Amino acid sequence: MSAPSVEWVEVGPRDGLQSWASPLPTPAKVGLITSLLDCGLRRVEATSMVHPKWVPQLADAEAVLEALQDRIDRLRVLVPNRRGLDRAKDAGVRNIAVTVAATDGYNQHNLNRSVAETLKDIAEIGSLAGRDGIAVDSSISVAFGCPYEGTVSPARVEEVAVVLADGGIREIALADTIGVANPAQVEELFQAMKQRLPSVRWGAHFHDTRGAAVANLLAALETGVSLFEGSIGGIGGSTSAAKTR
Amino acid sequence: MGIETGVDLDRLNEVARGLERTLGSRLPGKVHAVQPSEAGSVPA
Numbered sequence: 001m002s003a004p005s006v007e008w009v010e011v012g013p014r015d016g017l018q019s020w021a022s023p024l025p026t027p028a029k030v031g032l033i034t035s036l037l038d039c040g041l042r043r044v045e046a047t048s049m050v051h052p053k054w055v056p057q058l059a060d061a062e063a064v065l066e067a068l069q070d071r072i073d074r075l076r077v078l079v080p081n082r083r084g085l086d087r088a089k090d091a092g093v094r095n096i097a098v099t100v101a102a103t104d105g106y107n108q109h110n111l112n113r114s115v116a117e118t119l120k121d122i123a124e125i126g127s128l129a130g131r132d133g134i135a136v137d138s139s140i141s142v143a144f145g146c147p148y149e150g151t152v153s154p155a156r157v158e159e160v161a162v163v164l165a166d167g168g169i170r171e172i173a174l175a176d177t178i179g180v181a182n183p184a185q186v187e188e189l190f191q192a193m194k195q196r197l198p199s200v201r202w203g204a205h206f207h208d209t210r211g212a213a214v215a216n217l218l219a220a221l222e223t224g225v226s227l228f229e230g231s232i233g234g235i236g237g238s239t240s241a242a243k244t245r
Numbered sequence: 246m247g248i249e250t251g252v253d254l255d256r257l258n259e260v261a262r263g264l265e266r267t268l269g270s271r272l273p274g275k276v277h278a279v280q281p282s283e284a285g286s287v288p289a
Contacts, residue, residue, distance in 0.1 A: 004249065024268070221248070234275070
């Protein structure tokens, strides 16, 4: 009998560095991503195709990807819109990530759009990416609590997840973007989602803002979640949420 | 816990310590902050 296994997706080069104020030179980013892959991580979220005006740290996305072409199949790139998809395709990316919040309040601050508008954008991105054989993963941010709207009900997360799944997305990570989740809530939400959408591969993305990330991870493991996102050295946090990590 | 990750965790911690040196700043994670010689040791 083989040991249980989990997949760890390293998001530090994107999610971690995006909120780091001092620019990190491109060769240092390439070196970091290479080192992470050499540790055995099967996938690394390398960068984002966000407009440099919003995230200057990731303005060198194309240069980073160009330097990593020999390992492009193990890299994932965050795509915020149709223009970002075009950039990702031009860079040879085979796996993209899209994100939507569970609440309009956070989505407006993070993406300047309503949840419904972003879901429409994601449907278009998913359709276009699918034609080119590009895998699309999604995350639902503030799935456990929102800095603008407070408590987020499982029903609200489910509404968003159903639209994503109906659009053909098969991997969805639930993100505790501001680090307010607790283990009981984690267990309840993942159990509900797995029951409602059993064909989806569920992932978890926790922040350690209140020191509960490990406990939440264990709770997710106990519900059968086998996909986790993490950031090297705990670096990072949302650019749209106050003081998370 | 006997859960397979496929990741060399010692090497990953070294990467985190290297990133700290590159950034010139301590990172908030806890595990990488423990030097290999300290890991598993029990204070007297």
